[in-house]
Every structure is written in C-alpha cells, then in structure tokens.
Amino acid sequence: LLIGLEQPASDAELAGLRNRLWPEFHAVALYSGSDGGVARRTVGSKVKLEAxxxxxxxxxFRRLQEVMSPETTTAKFDQNAKGWDGVPGSPGYAHFRWMRRYVALYGRPSKASRILDFGSGAGWVGIEAAKAFPGCSLFLFDPSPEMVRIAEGNAAAEGIEPCVGRVGFGDQPPFPAPGEAPYDWVISSGVISFAPDGEAWLDGLCKTLAPGGDLCIGDIQLESFGFQKRRRTHPLLPVRELNAQSAAHVRRALEARGFRFLGxxxxxxxxxxxQLMHLNETKLGGVLSRPLLWMNQLGASLSRLFGGSGKGFFDSWVMHFKAPGE
Structure with a gap:
C-alpha cells in the first residue's frame, strides 16, 4: 500500500495515519521529496536516493501477515543475529547481561533438571538459568538458524552441557519432539511480541511444560510512557512495538489455560x-554505564517490592507462573 501526500505531513500526523491502518497494514518506509532529491526513511536509517x-x-505499507511471516522473520533474525549477541567490553554489555540474568532468575524454582529457552535469541537467558543448576540440561530454539548457532556456541563457551538447539517457531515449537519429556522450567523473554498470533503462540508455549513446571515469561511493556510517546510521534516503528501484548492480557490468557500466577x-x-544509554554508548565512552545500570537495578527491585506498580515507568514486564497438574 502506497499513500501519496502532496504536502509534507509532520511525524505526529504520519504516526496517527499509521495507527489508523494498524493492524491490517504496517508502515515500512517513508519517501520525502525536496529540491535536493528524495530521501528514504526506514526504522533506524535515512538514505538519499538517486532521484x-x-x-x-x-x-x-505492507500487510501485517507478510511483515510477520515465518520467512520474513527468519531472514530478519539471521541478518541481525550478531548484533543481538552483545559485545563484551562495550559500554552497554554489563546492562545487556544483567537484563538477561534478571529474567532468567526471576522465577527460579527450587530445582530444575530440564530447562527450555523458548525463543532463545543468542541464548543468554537460558544460559543464565542453566548456570543456576549445574548439571541440568539446556534446550533452546529460535526461528533463526544463525541465532541457534550463536546460542549453542555461547552455551559451550560458558560450560553448559548438554545444550540442544533447534530451529522453530513458538506456535509449533520443536520441543518436545515426539517421545521426548516436557520441561520443568521454561523461560521466554521478549518473544511473544514477534508472534503474529499470540493465542496460538501461548498454546505452543503451554505444551512444553511438565505438570507443575515453572514458567517465566517477559516482554516489552505496552503501557510504557516511552513506547506510548513513540507511537504518537514516530511514523516508523519496529513491528513488535505495535504488536506487544500487555502483561495483564498474557496473565489472563495463561490463567484461562490453568496456570497459576506466582508474581x-x-x-x-x-x-x-x-536514550541516555544510547548516548552513553555512542558519544560518552561509557562514563554513565554504572549509574544507568544501578538506576535500572534499583527500579526493578522497587517494582518487584511493590508488586509491579508503576508499569508506565518501565519498558519491560516479567511474570512467574506454575503450570497445571502440580
């Protein structure tokens, strides 16, 4: 879908247009003409064209089912795989690892022998969980073969054995395969917002858990003040920001499937x-790395202490559930 505008519109006006067309269509590029030629904007880039x-x-715009198709998702994840692994020694690496450790240990059970990282990315959430239980088996999957390769390499470098990785999607997870046992601890971080059908994805997630198993699930916060502002003012956004599910919705959906909410x-x-973290990494050489990490650690601790209140001040949520059959 191409929409032509004779007169340039403001970013806020364009964002409003995009919001009206969502979820049938997703904005993928904006072409703006001037006396100097034509510029093409996409998420995170602006290029001057030969025109x-x-x-x-x-x-x-493109139809949402095309933007979120398995083929598009796999290609996008393969392309971005290395950038999603974190760079040891970089200004933001300590925060990168802390976030994954925080989710991995949020719903830590008293014991676990079979851990599944449901949509693993580079594998660090599952790796941090497995490190808490020496001798356990780690299983992980991702839509991207390249991400699975990186995740398996990271697990091996951290001494996590055995670690079994497969390629697959959440609505039809590759674990457990026929004849394989389900998992007593399943963790999924930042995945459901990539799912074109959240209900089918949750059905796939629930099938992986052993009776009475522990589930930790987290994603980006739909109600975040920052994300709300971006939806009002940014005409081009990553599809997952618009496709995010609220924690309350996910909780209701899991409870309807028999799961018990633990926190x-x-x-x-x-x-x-x-924005300060980006400035710290790109312009300030990491001088603010520790203070910004401490602020996020303090904020997370206070949110947990007060039962998750103040969700508008945070960009991510996490929850712990017990599977039925305990």
Whole structure:
C-alpha cells in the first residue's frame, strides 16, 4: 500500500495515519521529496536516493501477515543475529547481561533438571538459568538458524552441557519432539511480541511444560510512557512495538489455560533512560554505564517490592507462573 501526500505531513500526523491502518497494514518506509532529491526513511536509517528533485511524500505499507511471516522473520533474525549477541567490553554489555540474568532468575524454582529457552535469541537467558543448576540440561530454539548457532556456541563457551538447539517457531515449537519429556522450567523473554498470533503462540508455549513446571515469561511493556510517546510521534516503528501484548492480557490468557500466577513486576526504566544509554554508548565512552545500570537495578527491585506498580515507568514486564497438574 502506497499513500501519496502532496504536502509534507509532520511525524505526529504520519504516526496517527499509521495507527489508523494498524493492524491490517504496517508502515515500512517513508519517501520525502525536496529540491535536493528524495530521501528514504526506514526504522533506524535515512538514505538519499538517486532521484530528481520532487515534492510531497509517499508512505509505504505492507500487510501485517507478510511483515510477520515465518520467512520474513527468519531472514530478519539471521541478518541481525550478531548484533543481538552483545559485545563484551562495550559500554552497554554489563546492562545487556544483567537484563538477561534478571529474567532468567526471576522465577527460579527450587530445582530444575530440564530447562527450555523458548525463543532463545543468542541464548543468554537460558544460559543464565542453566548456570543456576549445574548439571541440568539446556534446550533452546529460535526461528533463526544463525541465532541457534550463536546460542549453542555461547552455551559451550560458558560450560553448559548438554545444550540442544533447534530451529522453530513458538506456535509449533520443536520441543518436545515426539517421545521426548516436557520441561520443568521454561523461560521466554521478549518473544511473544514477534508472534503474529499470540493465542496460538501461548498454546505452543503451554505444551512444553511438565505438570507443575515453572514458567517465566517477559516482554516489552505496552503501557510504557516511552513506547506510548513513540507511537504518537514516530511514523516508523519496529513491528513488535505495535504488536506487544500487555502483561495483564498474557496473565489472563495463561490463567484461562490453568496456570497459576506466582508474581510479576516490571524492569528497564523508560524514557529518557534508553536514550541516555544510547548516548552513553555512542558519544560518552561509557562514563554513565554504572549509574544507568544501578538506576535500572534499583527500579526493578522497587517494582518487584511493590508488586509491579508503576508499569508506565518501565519498558519491560516479567511474570512467574506454575503450570497445571502440580
């Protein structure tokens, strides 16, 4: 879908147009003409094209089912895999590892022998969980073969054995395969917002747990003040920001499937902390790394202490459940 505008619109006006077309269509690019030529904006980039001077704007959309198709998701994840692994020694690496450790240990059970990282990315959430139980078996999967390769390599480097990785999607998870046992601890962090069908994804998630097993699930916060501001003012956003599920919705959906809620809270302070972290990593050489990490650690602790209140001040949520059949 291409929408032509004779007169340039503000970013807020374009964001409003995008919001009206969601969820049938997702904005993927904005072309703006001027006396200097044509510029193409996408999420995170702006490129000047080889084109004659022109006026107006063209807003480009794709159908959501195409943007979130398995083929598109796999290609995108393969392309971004290395950037999602974190860079040891970089200004933001301590925060990168803390976030994953926080989720991994949030719903730590008293014992676990079979741990599944449900949508593993680079594997660090599952790795941190497995390190808490020496001798346990770690299983992980991701839509991206490259991500699975990286995750298995990270697990091996951390001494996690055995670690079994497979390629797959949450609505039809590759674990457990026929004849394999389910898992007593399942962790899924930052995955459901990538799912085109959240209900089918939750059905797949629930099938992986052993009776009475522990589930820890987390994702980005739909009600975050920072994300709300971005939806009002940014015409181009990652699809997962618009597709995010609230913690309350996920809780209701899991409880309807027989899961028992054990606790939940928020973490990762919202605007302007992420912007300060980006500035710290790109311009300040890491001088603010420790203070920003301490602020996020304190914020997460306070949110947990007060039962998850103040969710608008945080960009992420996490919850702990017990599977039925205990």
């Amino acid at each position: 004659p001077p022109a006026g107006g704007q063209v807003f480009a 939940g809270s928020s973490y990762q302070l919202t605007f302007p902390i992420p």
